[in-house]
């Protein structure tokens with residue numbers, strides 16, 4: 157198995173090639189390293205290779221690692237990307253910089269109110285998770301309801317609405333893959349276009365889509381942030397959260 161450093165270089169190369177193929181600019185696509193199930197030492201290794209943004213799915217596990225790496229906190233940006241229950245929002249509001257998986261107003265309201273309890277922290281950066289392959293997943297709001305949810309979240313004081321996140325059902329058919337990503341991009345662009353002058357949408361610039369197996373297709377369809385785990389850290393052991 158390759159080292160994390162080599163894997164990271166290869167993933168960056170894949171991103172570069174995909175960006176070139178899509179005639180986009182390299183700085184348009186950010187890499188989020190998904191470190192769930194891997195220890196703090198793996199995160200540190202990636203950090204020393206220049207990676208600063210890390211994604212985690214399970215609150216307890218993440219908070220443990222964030223405390224273990226407290227000394228490095230100024231150099232790290234923590235993104236929560238997993239399903240989020242109401243009883244876990246406080247810890248997320250306290251420890252994370254970003255949340256990609258907001259799909260209900262109630263969760264966003266709790267995050268905003270709880271973030272206010274930590275006055276030293278900047279506003280929480282939030283993406284609304286949309287569900288493109290509706291039968292396959294229970295997470296995410298249907299595309300048709302995304303704009304209304306965004307409008308409500310954009311008003312919340314301790315939150316900056318950054319964009320949309322999607323996890324399309326895995327498909328071996330590239331045309332299916334492209335179609336799902338394209339639908340999310342169209343929804344994103346439509347919201348951008350209709351909310352151009354709305355101050356709540358000033359930083360609405362993030363399209364979080366694409367993982368180890370489909371980052372090329374996602375970048376071709378406008379992704380601005382790919383969330384990559386396996387291709388950087390290796391295969392995950394099965395865990396039951």
Ligand SMILES: *Cc1c(COP(=O)(O)O)cnc(C)c1O
Pocket residue numbers: 190192213237238323367368369383384385386387
């Ligand atoms: C685990 C996970 C990823 C990374 O998936 P890989 O296939 O390992 O790259 C990305 N996004 C979310 C939401 C995840 O849960």
